[in-house]
Structures are given as C-alpha cells and as structure tokens.
Amino acid sequence: MSDPVAQGVGLRVGDAAGGRRHSLPPRVHRFELHGVKLAFDAGSGTLLELDQAAWRVLGDYLAQGPEAPALRSPMPGMLTAAEEEARRELDRLRESGVLLSPVTLPARPEPVLKALCLHVAHRCQMSCSYCFASGGDYGRAAGSGLMSPATARAAVDFLLGSSPRVGRWAMDFFGGEPLLNWPVVRETILYAERRAASLGGQVRFTLTTNGLALTPARLAFLDQHGVDLIVSVDGRPAVHDAVRRTISGRPTWSRAVRAARLATSTRLLDVCGGAAVGPGGGGQDRSGDERPVRGARAGPTVWIRGTFTRRNLDFAQDALFLFHLGFSRVSLEPVCGGPPDLALRPEDVPYLAGQYELLARECAANGFRFYHFELDPTGGPCLSRRMAACGAGNEYLAVTPEGDLYVCHQLVGQEEFRVGDVWHGITRPEVGRKLWQHDVSSGQCADCWARFLCGGGCRAAAFFEHGEVGRPPSLECALQKKRWECALWLAARRRGRPG
Amino acid sequence: MRAVEPADMANGGKVRTSHVEVVFSAGWHREAWRTDLPRECQECQTSCQSACKTSCTVSNQPCPLDDAR
Numbered sequence: 001m002s003d004p005v006a007q008g009v010g011l012r013v014g015d016a017a018g019g020r021r022h023s024l025p026p027r028v029h030r031f032e033l034h035g036v037k038l039a040f041d042a043g044s045g046t047l048l049e050l051d052q053a054a055w056r057v058l059g060d061y062l063a064q065g066p067e068a069p070a071l072r073s074p075m076p077g078m079l080t081a082a083e084e085e086a087r088r089e090l091d092r093l094r095e096s097g098v099l100l101s102p103v104t105l106p107a108r109p110e111p112v113l114k115a116l117c118l119h120v121a122h123r124c125q126m127s128c129s130y131c132f133a134s135g136g137d138y139g140r141a142a143g144s145g146l147m148s149p150a151t152a153r154a155a156v157d158f159l160l161g162s163s164p165r166v167g168r169w170a171m172d173f174f175g176g177e178p179l180l181n182w183p184v185v186r187e188t189i190l191y192a193e194r195r196a197a198s199l200g201g202q203v204r205f206t207l208t209t210n211g212l213a214l215t216p217a218r219l220a221f222l223d224q225h226g227v228d229l230i231v232s233v234d235g236r237p238a239v240h241d242a243v244r245r246t247i248s249g250r251p252t253w254s255r256a257v258r259a260a261r262l263a264t265s266t267r268l269l270d271v272c273g274g275a276a277v278g279p280g281g282g283g284q285d286r287s288g289d290e291r292p293v294r295g296a297r298a299g300p301t302v303w304i305r306g307t308f309t310r311r312n313l314d315f316a317q318d319a320l321f322l323f324h325l326g327f328s329r330v331s332l333e334p335v336c337g338g339p340p341d342l343a344l345r346p347e348d349v350p351y352l353a354g355q356y357e358l359l360a361r362e363c364a365a366n367g368f369r370f371y372h373f374e375l376d377p378t379g380g381p382c383l384s385r386r387m388a389a390c391g392a393g394n395e396y397l398a399v400t401p402e403g404d405l406y407v408c409h410q411l412v413g414q415e416e417f418r419v420g421d422v423w424h425g426i427t428r429p430e431v432g433r434k435l436w437q438h439d440v441s442s443g444q445c446a447d448c449w450a451r452f453l454c455g456g457g458c459r460a461a462a463f464f465e466h467g468e469v470g471r472p473p474s475l476e477c478a479l480q481k482k483r484w485e486c487a488l489w490l491a492a493r494r495r496g497r498p499g
Numbered sequence: 500m501r502a503v504e505p506a507d508m509a510n511g512g513k514v515r516t517s518h519v520e521v522v523f524s525a526g527w528h529r530e531a532w533r534t535d536l537p538r539e540c541q542e543c544q545t546s547c548q549s550a551c552k553t554s555c556t557v558s559n560q561p562c563p564l565d566d567a568r
Contacts, residue, residue: 038522045525054518086518093519101528383527452527492522 022441026100029449030058033489034361040488042449043101048093049492054086061090105441106384111394111432113162115170117409118155118188118399120147121181125212126252129243130309130338132410146181147401152188154422155399160195162425167201172208173227174398174409179213189225206230208305210244211259212252223266226300231260234306235318235332242311243342257325263302264327301329303371309335309342316355316362323368331371334479336410337464344475353482360486364493375453375487389455393419393435407435410460435459438470445472453484 027042030050037050039058050058057079079087093099122145124131159169171192173185185207192203205227214231222229233256234240241251304327308315315332322330334344334352344352356372363370390396393407400412403422411417420427438459440451457480461473 044528045523047522047524049520049522051518082518089517089519093521097528098521098524098526103528386527488522495522 023102023104024441024446024451026102027447027449027451028058028062028100029485030055030062031485033357033485036489036492038488038492039099040449041099041101042451043103044098045452046093046098046101047488047491048099051086053080053082054090057083057087058090103383105387108384108387108439111391111436112166113159113395113397114166114168115172115391115396116155116159116399117172117174117396118147118152118178119174119176119401119409119412120152120178120184120188121145121176122401123180124175124177124210125180125246126177126210126244127247128245130307130335130342132336132338145176145401147184147399147403149184149187151399151401151403151422152184153191154403156188156192156195158422158425160192160199160201164199167199169196169201169203170206171203172206172409174208177210177213178207179209179218182213182218186221189221189227193225204228208232209259210252211256211263212246214259214262216262219262219266223300228300229263229267229302230305231256231263231302232306233257233260233304233322234308235312235315236321239308239312239318240306243307243309260302260304260327267300267302303329303331305331305333305371307335308332309338310344310348311342313348313351314355315352316359319359319368319370320362323362323366328367329369329371334476336461346475346478349475349478349482352479356479356482356486360490364490372483373487373490375484375491383452386452386455387441388436388439389457389459392459393417393432407431408460410458411463414463435469443470443472450481450484454480 024043028039029042030037030039032038032055037052037055039048039050040046041048048054090099156171159171163169169192171188173188178185189205192205196203205225206229207222207227208230209232211231211233232244233253234244237251237253240253240256244252244256246252304322306318306322308318312318319330319332335342337343359370360373362368363373390408392411396408397419398406398409398412399422400406404418405420405422405426406412406414407417407419417431418428419431426432438456440446440448440456445451445456454477457472457476459469461476462469462471465473465475
C-alpha cells in the first residue's frame with residue numbers, strides 16, 4: 001500500500017498528465033448524526049470524525065467560504081487551547097490533500113455496452129398498485145408479452161458482439177415477471193454462457209422476481225449458474241398485501257416470503273440472526289461480522305427488495321421486520337411516481353430522513369445490511385466511473401420482449417428513449433450521447449458534496465419529475481443525501497471491526 | 500497532541516489525533532493524476548456502475564486500482 005499523504009503533498013491542479021477536463025472546487029459536508037460529529041471531503045473521499053473543538057474550528061472555517069486560504073486562527077487568543085490544537089491538526093490534513101481538496105476530473109472513456117436488462121416477460125401474475133410497468137406490459141400490450149427464444153439469442157449476440165473485448169458482461173432478467181417465461185430464461189443463460197466462453201469471457205446474471213413461480217428445481221438451476229436473485233417483499237404483511245396483490249386481488253405476502261426463504265436457504269451468506277440456517281446448519285450472528293461461516297460457499301447473492309410508499313412512511317419498521325425474519329440483505333426503495341395516494345411528496349422528506357437514521361442505528365447494532373448503506377468508499381468504482389450514474393443508454397440498455405432497445409428498464413415504452421433493436425443495433429445513437437453528456441462536472445451536481453457518491457442520480461427519475469434527464473430529481477436527491485449521511489456514519493461506527 | 504504523520508495514513512488510513520480521526524480516505528483527488536491504470540482497466544473502458552453494480556463488473560472483484568492506492 002502506498003503512502004497517501006506523501007502522494008497528496010505538493011500536487012497542484014493542472015499537473016495532470018493527459019485526460020484532464022477541469023477541476024472542481026473543494027467541498028466539505030459537516031454533519032452530526034446520533035451524537036457523532038463527522039466531516040466528508042467530497043474531493044478526496046475522506047471521512048473525518050471530529051471532537052467538539054475540531055467541529056467548531058472547521059465550522060468557522062467553512063463559514064468563510066471556499067476561497068479561505070488556510071485554517072488560520074483569526075486572531076491570537078480567539079481560540080481555546082484545544083481549538084488551536086484542532087486547527088493545527090485540520091490544517092495538516094488540508095496540507096496533505098485529504099481535506100478541502102480540489103479535484104481534477106479525469107477524462108471519461110468512450111462508453112462500451114456491457115449490460116442488458118432483458119424484459120423476458122411483459123406479463124405478471126400480480127397487479128401492484130405502484131407498478132411503473134403498468135402491471136407488467138409497460139402500457140404496450142403488444143403480442144404475447146413473452147420474449148421468444150430467437151429474440152433472446154439475438155439480444156445475447158447483440159451484447160457480446162457490441163463489446164467482444166470486454167470479456168465480462170451482465171444480464172438481468174426482468175419483467176413483468178421473468179419466471180413466467182422460464183424456458184427462455186433457462187435457454188438464454190445456457191446460450192449466453194456458451195457464447196461468452198467462446199470469446200474467453202463470462203456473463204453475470206441477475207433475476208428480479210416476485211417469487212410466486214420460484215420452485216426448488218428452478219432455484220437449483222439458478223444456483224448452479226450463479227444467478228444473483230432479487231426477491232420482492234415490501235415488509236410487514238399488511239403493508240405488502242395492501243399494494244402487492246394478484247390480478248384477481250389475492251394477497252401475496254405469504255407466498256413471497258416463502259420464496260424469499262427458499263432463495264436464502266441455498267445462499268448461506270444472506271441469512272442471519274438464527275431465524276433461518278443454511279444446509280450446513282450454520283448461520284450468522286448479529287455482531288456485524290459478515291465473514292463466511294465455516295463450510296459456507298461463496299456464491300450468488302440474494303437481496304430482499306421492497307418498495308415503500310406514502311402509506312408506509314415508517315418504512316424502517318418494514319426493513320426491520322424483514323431483518324428479523326432472518327433476511328440479512330434488504331433494500332427498500334422509495335416508490336417511483338405512482339398514484340397520488342402512494343406517491344411520496346417533498347413534505348415527507350424530514351420524516352423519511354428520520355426513518356433512515358433509525359435504520360442506520362439498527363444496522364450498526366445488529367449487523368444488518370441495508371443496500372443503500374453499503375458505501376464501500378475505498379473499494380468501489382474509481383473516480384472516472386463515479387462521475388456519472390448508471391450508464392443508461394450507453395453501457396446499459398433494456399430489451400423488450402419484441403427486441404426493441406431502450407436506454408433503461410424504467411423508460412421502456414417512452415418512445416423518445418427507444419434507441420434501436422437487437423437485430424439492427426443502435427439506430428438512434430444521439431439518444432445515448434445526450435444521456436452520456438450528463439455527469440457531475442457541471443450543473444448543480446458540480447457543487448454538491450455527494451457528487452462522487454451518486455454520480456448525478458437516476459436519469460429516469462429525473463425525466464419523470466422534470467420531463468428532462470439533465471436535472472437531478474429533487475426528492476430522490478434529498479433522500480440520497482440522507483442515505484449517504486447514514487452510510488458515512490455507519491462507516492465510522494464499523495471501522496476497525498472485522499469483516 | 501501529535502500531528503498527523505504520513506506513517507499514520509499508511510496504517511490502514513486510520514489516524515487518531517487529539518481532535519480528529521480519519522475514518523477512511525478513498526484518495527479520489529489523486530486519481531486524476533494517475534497514468535498507470537492496470538491494463539485490464541484500460542481495456543475495460545466501461546463504467547462499473549452499469550446496471551446498478553457497485554463493484555467492478557469486469558473482474559467481479561473490487562477495482563484493481565485499490566491495490567495501487
């Protein structure tokens with residue numbers, strides 16, 4: 001490991017050797033959560049925990065504005081002895097480049113397609129009240145709604161043919177409900193594995209399901225081929241069944257949880273608390289130590305993923321309910337749009353922020369893993385890959401059952417975001433180029449402390465809120481910042497712990 | 500009280516002084532100057548955040564850059 005301080009000293013904006021675009025000013029976010037005082041440096045990606053003296057000194061400095069040259073004592077005698085010590089420590093960190101750090105943005109490479117979201121079924125057994133897919137068909141209701149084997153093979157050929165040198169590709173089976181087209185899921189996995197192997201590479205698969213059609217035999221196949229699973233459960237039975245019902249109106253909570261338990265039964269690392277155990281009889285305690293238990297195999301993951309709406313603003317209770325059922329990896333997403341009685345409103349943000357704070361405290365105490373708190377700042381993407389969000393429209397596309405290509409799964413059916421089809425490839429490259437231009441180097445994101453954490457946020461959410469993709473979605477932006485605060489706080493709590 | 504020294508940062512990035520603790524430092528400010536990206540990263544030329552992934556989907560491992568930090 002190289003010496004970061006030594007590397008940081010003496011660097012100046014403008015020294016970059018090639019690939020330089022421009023620099024962004026220093027930005028520090030100073031905040032307090034659960035009695036812990038923290039400061040996050042957006043330029044270097046550094047998190048500091050401060051005592052009262054350092055908190056006050058840094059606050060005074062930041063109040064002077066970003067142009068203040070150094071953490072100098074304003075006048076001799078103005079600071080206490082402790083504050084003067086803190087000032088010198090903070091100034092040392094500033095000099096070493098990890099605090100109040102400007103950053104020169106690296107050039108972003110030309111995008112290469114490497115991931116597809118295959119909508120193998122625009123049909124669903126369920127009719128969820130908030131479904132952005134309009135019950136599974138995205139408002140299109142074309143043909144059978146099931147992807148044919150030929151279309152699926154063409155999608156694989158399109159992906160691998162678009163980026164043969166990548167060597168590692170990703171495919172997500174999505175819908176509607178993808179298990180309603182199980183033969184195509186199965187055949188596509190086998191076909192993609194063969195094609196990728198012929199190029200010396202491999203494909204990583206994910207399948208997002210409501211679980212109703214998940215069987216032990218299907219799970220065994222998915223396990224064998226390393227398919228990551230996302231199973232949809234919204235939390236407490238009453239919350240789930242209020243919005244997630246079958247087309248005929250029957251509740252689904254019991255069946256969904258049964259499927260989630262089935263999925264976790266073969267994926268030992270995702271089970272905690274002793275409520276469920278893997279085939280080896282192992283489990284995982286609540287100490288926060290996420291190391292594999294003896295005899296467990298590393299393998300595909302499963303996340304329990306739900307949605308919260310205005311009907312369950314106390315969504316932390318739903319996450320905790322799922323954790324206490326034995327699921328250690330849980331994600332709950334704010335509803336994307338939805339009817340007026342379900343859609344979140346700006347005035348809900350303060351209450352929702354409190355829910356995230358509550359959830360963070362429970363994660364720290366019990367070792368739960370909430371998807372949006374999994375920060376991994378020193379092990380995640382490099383800076384050039386943090387400058388933009390998901391790569392939609394360029395590195396990632398969605399495929400409809402008929403083979404049409406859209407920039408992302410949430411924008412399927414929005415004609416202006418259709419970019420081609422799997423047989424003819426990209427016929428409207430200008431759509432992707434427009435999306436690629438939006439990164440955190442300009443606009444309001446350039447001045448935001450969370451710019452390299454969210455990459456500018458979800459373009460689909462921006463489109464649904466503003467009618468354009470260039471502005472960050474305001475409600476999502478507010479919630480994301482709170483989630484990052486909680487994630488940073490958790491990082492401070494978990495430091496030094498094993499695993 | 501003692502000042503933060505380079506050796507402190509090399510110790511897993513954990514620094515404790517009298518008033519400030521460095522919980523972690525990702526070192527993003529240094530990446531703009533990097534010219535020694537691993538070959539696999541140069542060839543990859545893709546975004547690790549595609550398809551909502553948070554780690555390198557090329558290697559399915561943490562980004563190789565981390566070893567160079």
